[in-house]
Amino acid sequence: xxxxxxxxxxxxxxTLRERITLFWFLVFPLxxxxxxxLIFSNVGEDxxxxxxxxxxxxxxxxxxxxxxxxxxxxxxxxxxxxxxAGGEDPLFALHVPGEGVxxxxxxxxxxxxxxxxxxxxxxxxxxxxxxxxxxAAFSSRETVSSKxxxxxxxxxxxxxxxxxxxxxxxxxxxxxxxxxxxxxxxSRSVVLARREIGTQGREFRYVDFLLPGVVLMGFLTAGLxxxxxxxxxxxxxxxxxTYWVTPLDVPRYFAGFALGHAALCALQFGCVSLLxxxxxxARVDLLQPVPLLYLVLAAATSLAIGFxxxxxxxxxxxxxxxANIINMPMMFLGGLFFPxxxxxxALRAAMLVxxxxxxxDGLRASTGAEAGVLPPIATVAxxxxxxxxxxxxxxxxxxxxxxx
Amino acid sequence: MTELRxxxxxxxxxxARDKASLTLTFLFPLLFILIFGSLMGGMGSAEGRRxxxxxxxxxxxxxxxxxxxxxQLETTEYVAPADLDAAVTARDVDFGLVxxxxxxxxxxxxxxxxxxxxxxxxxxxxxxxxxxxxxxxxPLVDVEKIVEGSGANANWLTRVLPGILAFxxxxxxxxxxxxxxxxxxxxxxxxxxxxxxMHPANLVAAVVVSRLGVVFASTLITLAxxxxxxxxxxHVHWVRYVASVVAATVGSMGLGTAxxxxxxxxxxxxxxxxVLSMTMMFVSGIYFPVEIMPAFLRAISxxxxxxxxxxxxxxxxxxMDMSPARFWATNAVLLGLGVALLPVLSRYLVRAERR
Numbered sequence: 001x002x003x004x005x006x007x008x009x010x011x012x013x014x015t016l017r018e019r020i021t022l023f024w025f026l027v028f029p030l031x032x033x034x035x036x037x038l039i040f041s042n043v044g045e046d047x048x049x050x051x052x053x054x055x056x057x058x059x060x061x062x063x064x065x066x067x068x069x070x071x072x073x074x075x076x077x078x079x080x081x082x083x084x085a086g087g088e089d090p091l092f093a094l095h096v097p098g099e100g101v102x103x104x105x106x107x108x109x110x111x112x113x114x115x116x117x118x119x120x121x122x123x124x125x126x127x128x129x130x131x132x133x134x135x136a137a138f139s140s141r142e143t144v145s146s147k148x149x150x151x152x153x154x155x156x157x158x159x160x161x162x163x164x165x166x167x168x169x170x171x172x173x174x175x176x177x178x179x180x181x182x183x184x185x186x187s188r189s190v191v192l193a194r195r196e197i198g199t200q201g202r203e204f205r206y207v208d209f210l211l212p213g214v215v216l217m218g219f220l221t222a223g224l225x226x227x228x229x230x231x232x233x234x235x236x237x238x239x240x241x242t243y244w245v246t247p248l249d250v251p252r253y254f255a256g257f258a259l260g261h262a263a264l265c266a267l268q269f270g271c272v273s274l275l276x277x278x279x280x281x282a283r284v285d286l287l288q289p290v291p292l293l294y295l296v297l298a299a300a301t302s303l304a305i306g307f308x309x310x311x312x313x314x315x316x317x318x319x320x321x322x323a324n325i326i327n328m329p330m331m332f333l334g335g336l337f338f339p340x341x342x343x344x345x346a347l348r349a350a351m352l353v354x355x356x357x358x359x360x361d362g363l364r365a366s367t368g369a370e371a372g373v374l375p376p377i378a379t380v381a382x383x384x385x386x387x388x389x390x391x392x393x394x395x396x397x398x399x400x401x402x403x404x
Numbered sequence: 405m406t407e408l409r410x411x412x413x414x415x416x417x418x419x420a421r422d423k424a425s426l427t428l429t430f431l432f433p434l435l436f437i438l439i440f441g442s443l444m445g446g447m448g449s450a451e452g453r454r455x456x457x458x459x460x461x462x463x464x465x466x467x468x469x470x471x472x473x474x475x476q477l478e479t480t481e482y483v484a485p486a487d488l489d490a491a492v493t494a495r496d497v498d499f500g501l502v503x504x505x506x507x508x509x510x511x512x513x514x515x516x517x518x519x520x521x522x523x524x525x526x527x528x529x530x531x532x533x534x535x536x537x538x539x540x541x542x543p544l545v546d547v548e549k550i551v552e553g554s555g556a557n558a559n560w561l562t563r564v565l566p567g568i569l570a571f572x573x574x575x576x577x578x579x580x581x582x583x584x585x586x587x588x589x590x591x592x593x594x595x596x597x598x599x600x601x602m603h604p605a606n607l608v609a610a611v612v613v614s615r616l617g618v619v620f621a622s623t624l625i626t627l628a629x630x631x632x633x634x635x636x637x638x639h640v641h642w643v644r645y646v647a648s649v650v651a652a653t654v655g656s657m658g659l660g661t662a663x664x665x666x667x668x669x670x671x672x673x674x675x676x677x678x679v680l681s682m683t684m685m686f687v688s689g690i691y692f693p694v695e696i697m698p699a700f701l702r703a704i705s706x707x708x709x710x711x712x713x714x715x716x717x718x719x720x721x722x723x724m725d726m727s728p729a730r731f732w733a734t735n736a737v738l739l740g741l742g743v744a745l746l747p748v749l750s751r752y753l754v755r756a757e758r759r
Contacts, residue, residue, distance in 0.1 A: 019675050028682070032683040035686045039697050040517075049699050113555040115725040136544040149548045155555025155563055156725035157693035163549065164525060171532040176543045183541070190535045193523075195502075197489050204514035321423035325431060332439045339515045347439070370515055371493060 003248050007256025012263050015226050019323040022223060025264065029218040029272050033210060036337060037280045040206045049088060052162040054081075055095040055110040057103055068336065069177050073148070076169050077123065091165065095119070112246035114153045120162035122151040133177050146171070198371050199235040206367045209286040211276040213336035215286065216270040216298050216360055223302025224327050227261065228319040231310035246263040250399060254391075258303055265299040290366040294379075298359045301383045303353075311397035330356050355386040407602055413608035418584075419618060425579070429618055433626040435574045438633070440564065440691070453526060454478045456497035461505025463538045470534045471501075474526070485511075501530065508534065534618040553725040554639065562638065563724075565630050566602075566717035567690035569623045573649060574710050575681055576622065577656025580615045581749060582663040583678035586670035589605045594753055604750040612657060612746070619653050627721075639722030647735050648720045652713040655738030658745035659709065664752060709738065733735035 015021050040343035056077055060070035081094035097106040111117045150166050152159040235238050235245035276282035313319035334356025351357050362379025365372030418611050419425055455477045459467050471596055479498055482488040488500040492513050500511035511525040512520045588594050630636040662674045687704055688711040694702055705711055712734045718724040
């Protein structure tokens with residue numbers, strides 16, 4: 001027992017003493033959780049707290065006495081150019097041609113500014129807009145139409161976001177015009193609603209999705225890098241050989257290693273959970289029996305994969321290269337940070353053999369944060385199969401090493 | 405010259421033997437493109453989106469006809485809302501619409517938060533047309549979208565690719581100094597070199613030239629892979645491309661030098677470079693647009709050299725327009741940083757007290 005504990009203690013000490021290992025093992029998961037939560041805190045809110053530089057060129061000059069439909073659009077955009085509730089900066093910084101400025105020349109200048117990113121979008125209301133809209137309302141669409149142009153800058157997200165907001169503004173233009181002309185029956189208007197699924201009835205927050213993913217990422221990183229690193233460099237420096245001439249046998253060596261790995265995972269889990277809960281208000285509860293079982297399964301799976309790498313790699317550097325190569329596909333194809341949508345067949349196959357996919361789905365579903373996509377039995381059986389496979393190969397290789 | 409050639413050959417041999425560096429430089433950009441290209445390649449476009457529809461009551465046929473007019477959507481009809489929910493959950497469809505004769509409900513899976521804004525935009529378009537159609541009206545106003553500039557056809561992957569290249573360049577330059585050279589110092593290899601007739605400037609020159617060769621090879625392989633596998637069409641302006649890659653590599657080595665100078669232990673330089681490069685990767689708009697970040701992260705992003713490197717490469721590859729003055733100023737600043745700090749690196753090589 002004391003030998004097992006000594007191996008465990010050594011594993012923890014080696015990890016905590018090495019700066020690079022410590023960075024990837026402890027600092028990076030905390031850093032990633034903080035950064036991703038901050039980055040995606042605005043997702044779903046069009047524009048978030050941004051102010052978009054928008055130009056409006058209104059070339060419509062309705063004749064006196066006729067309806068001026070462009071004025072409604074101008075007013076709506078001006079409204080978005082005013083400070084938001086709570087004193088926040090306006091959504092749009094609206095640019096319009098000044099008094100006496102030739103509008104076509106101004107438009108050319110603004111389009112040039114748009115191309116180099118100084119403007120997010122340029123809206124052009126063409127000459128005759130109101131007249132055409134009124135004519136279209138009373139005749140068939142085949143003969144008359146009224147155009148409105150949104151110019152955006154290719155390759156720029158700010159431009160896409162601005163265009164999306166403008167789309168929402170312009171989606172109501174037809175209705176406004178028809179209402180003013182008395183041609184729209186408001187009582188028959190479609191009621192719009194939105195329904196969310198996939199959360200088991202709770203409000204969805206990105207940090208609650210991310211936190212289990214970051215915990216699993218931490219376990220995976222510890223298993224892929226720390227375990228083979230310690231074993232392979234230990235083998236290269238002939239530390240393992242010195243173990244095998246002592247009464248220590250392979251099962252007790254594995255047990256000590258597993259204990260050390262579990263202690264490190266527990267430390268990592270504690271730090272990530274505390275940051276998520278107290279800094280970012282995560283409400284996902286991982287300290288329930290079923291989520292804890294999934295965490296134990298995840299720690300065991302990562303440990304087993306680490307042993308497998310240590311068994312198949314000849315040198316420490318080769319082990320680190322293998323770990324580097326498989327780490328990223330396992331993380332991203334496991335849905336740790338983003339949900340996985342449609343994939344081509346080859347990547348879908350990779351996703352389906354990836355134990356992280358099952359662990360992430362099972363862990364998230366067990367907390368009640370979201371509904372699971374995979375069959376619950378698979379979320380346990382596939383990681384267990386991986387553990388059996390990895391440990392089988394690793395024990396076989398280590399026994400060979402012992403015999404040499 | 406013989407000295408420089410020998411050092412250059414040695415640098416390239418050392419790099420070729422270092423499996424971790426080879427993986428990071430050549431394999432990582434390819435893996436990023438393969439994984440992210442497949443995961444997010446179609447993001448933001450309505451083409452091929454799968455809509456689940458449940459229609460009941462009055463005007464059901466009108467809604468079907470409006471959906472058919474929108475086009476580019478694969479539509480599947482379900483009998484009951486529960487069936488639609490199951491289909492959205494199982495990802496048989498991307499999102500759903502339920503019409504009960506009075507209310508049009510958009511059904512989204514909240515776990516697909518990165519795609520839902522695109523689905524909701526499509527749903528808004530359908531709702532807007534349907535609202536007119538049930539009153540026997542057609543849209544009066546055509547909202548025409550005109551994309552200006554060279555990046556008119558840029559999709560998600562086309563926009564991300566120059567960022568991936570920029571990150572490769574940054575990593576290669578940064579770790580050439582705050583990793584490779586600091587490790588040589590840590591292992592006292594430099595002590596052996598400085599007692600030979602080697603001039604420190606030649607070692608710096610060998611590292612710069614070898615890294616430039618590696619960076620050009622890596623970025624061109626990545627470009628070729630993206631073009632062959634994902635049919636990414638880039639209009640590369642080669643003079644601008646070469647200028648950007650050279651300036652970014654030398655500038656990154658300057659940054660690496662600054663890191664090596666501020667840390668007490670050479671071994672810590674690699675750790676600090678790791679933290680810095682990771683921070684830059686996340687906040688410089690490489691994978692996630694800067695525009696979706698909160699204001700204070702956007703302010704941090706504006707101070708990150710990687711953001712400007714990525715923008716310069718977007719311009720050089722025809723993904724985005726920028727003013728030529730801004731492009732050349734960006735490259736001049738990056739090159740200036742490297743040129744100003746690399747002589748300091750020469751002195752660092754022979755300075756014994758900072759071991």
